[in-house]
Amino acid sequence: MKSLSHSIRRPTIEAEGEPxxxxxxxxxxxxxxxxxxxxxxxxxxxxxxxxxxDNYLNAFEKMSSGKGDAV
Known part of the structure; x- marks a missing residue:
């Protein structure tokens, strides 16, 4: 589970206006x-x-659909 959370964390930090x-x-x-x-x-x-x-859910959706980068 730790690697999944790290895979999602980076795109959430990179969401528009973050960090x-x-x-x-x-x-x-x-x-x-x-x-x-x-x-x-x-x-x-x-x-x-x-x-x-919302940032986490969006990142997870992108990762699941193959549109986001997994770390």
Whole structure:
């Protein structure tokens, strides 16, 4: 399973706007945590997790269809 996750991980990092967007999201999540802004933190984390899930599913679909590069 580890090699499958590594095969999918690279294309998710290379998805449009990544990894810069994730880095900025993580910085913002740290700030929101420090500020105690649970509502905005929750919304940001939800969006971040769903986007990451979509990136993984898209990468897996491309890999399964032979259109993506497996590492």
């Amino acid at each position: 810069d967007r994730s880095y900025l999201n993580h910085e913002a999540m740290i700030t929101l945590t420090a500020d105690g802004d649970r509502e905005r933190l929750s919304a940001m984390m939800r969006a971040h997790i769903l986007r990451t899930k």
